Amino acid sequence: MRSFSLIDFVSLFAALRWTVALVVLALAFGAPLALGLALGRISRFAGLRWAMAACIQVIQSVPLLGLLFFFYFGMPVFLGIQVPALIAVTVAYTLYTAAFLGEIWRGGLEAVKQAQWEAGACLGLSAWQQFRHIIAPQALRMSLPPTVGFLVQLIKGTSLASILGFVELARAGQVVSAATFQPLLTYALVAAIYFALCLPLTLWSRSLEARLDGSR
Amino acid sequence: MNFLPLWRYQNQLIDGAIVTLELTVISALAGLLIGIAGAVALKGRITPLRWLVRGYIELFRNTPSLIQIFIVFFVLPNFGLKLPAFEAAAVALSLYFGAYSVEIIRAGLDSIPRSQVEAGQCLGLSGWQVFRHIILPPALRNAYPAVTSQFVLLLLGTSLASQVAADELFHVAGFIESRTYRSFEVYAVICAVYFAMAMSFKALFAIVGLAAFRWPRRR
Numbered sequence: 001m002r003s004f005s006l007i008d009f010v011s012l013f014a015a016l017r018w019t020v021a022l023v024v025l026a027l028a029f030g031a032p033l034a035l036g037l038a039l040g041r042i043s044r045f046a047g048l049r050w051a052m053a054a055c056i057q058v059i060q061s062v063p064l065l066g067l068l069f070f071f072y073f074g075m076p077v078f079l080g081i082q083v084p085a086l087i088a089v090t091v092a093y094t095l096y097t098a099a100f101l102g103e104i105w106r107g108g109l110e111a112v113k114q115a116q117w118e119a120g121a122c123l124g125l126s127a128w129q130q131f132r133h134i135i136a137p138q139a140l141r142m143s144l145p146p147t148v149g150f151l152v153q154l155i156k157g158t159s160l161a162s163i164l165g166f167v168e169l170a171r172a173g174q175v176v177s178a179a180t181f182q183p184l185l186t187y188a189l190v191a192a193i194y195f196a197l198c199l200p201l202t203l204w205s206r207s208l209e210a211r212l213d214g215s216r
Numbered sequence: 217m218n219f220l221p222l223w224r225y226q227n228q229l230i231d232g233a234i235v236t237l238e239l240t241v242i243s244a245l246a247g248l249l250i251g252i253a254g255a256v257a258l259k260g261r262i263t264p265l266r267w268l269v270r271g272y273i274e275l276f277r278n279t280p281s282l283i284q285i286f287i288v289f290f291v292l293p294n295f296g297l298k299l300p301a302f303e304a305a306a307v308a309l310s311l312y313f314g315a316y317s318v319e320i321i322r323a324g325l326d327s328i329p330r331s332q333v334e335a336g337q338c339l340g341l342s343g344w345q346v347f348r349h350i351i352l353p354p355a356l357r358n359a360y361p362a363v364t365s366q367f368v369l370l371l372l373g374t375s376l377a378s379q380v381a382a383d384e385l386f387h388v389a390g391f392i393e394s395r396t397y398r399s400f401e402v403y404a405v406i407c408a409v410y411f412a413m414a415m416s417f418k419a420l421f422a423i424v425g426l427a428a429f430r431w432p433r434r435r
Contacts, residue, residue, distance in 0.1 A: 061414035073400040159280035198278035
């Protein structure tokens with residue numbers, strides 16, 4: 001047993017980079033997939049719409065913790081080879097992000113009136129040009145507040161990677177707490193760091209929402 | 217892949233699922249009470265109380281549920297409040313759910329235009345009658361989708377209670393895994409059970425919603 005010192009403080013902040021790395025990885029892979037899911041959900045083909053809706057339903061109806069364990073133990077079963085924990089965790093967070101962002105962005109896309117697509121078609125734009133220049137900018141504006149809101153969810157969700165032994169902020173907190181026997185100080189500090197990360201995003205999301213509401 | 221060794225553990229899985237449901241329902245009811253009290257306080261005139269509720273909401277919505285459970289379980293004993301795992305998880309999840317409920321209920325109440333309340337008063341309804349017949353039904357309908365989806369998230373979130381060894385479904389998974397060494401199969405089954413529970417609740421809420429809110433929407 002030793003007392004809580006500067007080195008513990010440093011180790012918490014050092015672990016923070018893995019929290020950030022997980023968020024970045026989840027967004028980097030999850031966002032393109034989310035766009036695909038959202039476009040699939042508003043597609044002309046009923047089969048594609050249902051398939052995408054089913055994917056989203058399944059992922060949203062399973063605990064994130066379950067998703068993490070499923071891929072952590074499942075990747076070797078599917079692929080037949082051992083994969084590093086980081087890859088399994090990234091796959092789980094990617095699917096989680098894709099399902100939630102996909103549903104948020106679908107809402108944004110559907111909120112843009114059908115007539116906007118038709119107006120684009122009347123101007124002779126191709127389907128992609130209609131999406132890119134007419135629909136996407138409006139949908140983006142509308143879905144930005146909930147997207148930022150989900151980002152907070154994701155940052156909080158990365159704490160679950162600690163359970164697989166991944167040393168990010170929450171895990172570093174457990175380690176420091178066990179070494180110093182100072183759970184109060186350690187967990188308060190960990191909570192404060194998460195709070196400092198998430199609160200600005202929450203406030204930003206709310207101000208975006210208020211601004212959008214006023215312009216309508 | 218071999219799911220056969222898991223058959224022996226049916227009873228543990230069922231018991232775990234029941235504990236998960238108990239934890240969910242208890243936390244949801246306690247959280248809704250917090251939500252109603254908080255929404256009333258936010259609408260009230262006592263400024264320090266409003267700040268207190270706002271602080272509570274921001275604190276609990278911007279920190280991970282896992283850390284909150286750890287704090288209730290590992291830190292509160294230092295202050296003489298030693299809770300068993302299930303109770304600790306229930307307290308932490310109630311507070312987490314409560315923080316979201318306050319905002320949902322407040323938004324539901326705010327969705328009623330002031331003019332409708334005034335219209336009720338013009339008809340000579342008492343304060344209670346205005347609340348019961350004019351504010352409550354549409355406020356409930358407006359808050360219903362958010363409350364139910366938050367409830368499903370709570371159901372999934374109870375899996376975190378396994379980390380303080382509350383013997384709910386996810387903790388049972390760890391137990392079976394340690395007995396059978398069938399890690400992947402165990403968690404695949406557990407995910408399927410959570411999926412079945414979540415989908416059942418979604419279906420139930422959809423049916424109840426259709427039955428309870430039948431009057432047409434104003435367009």
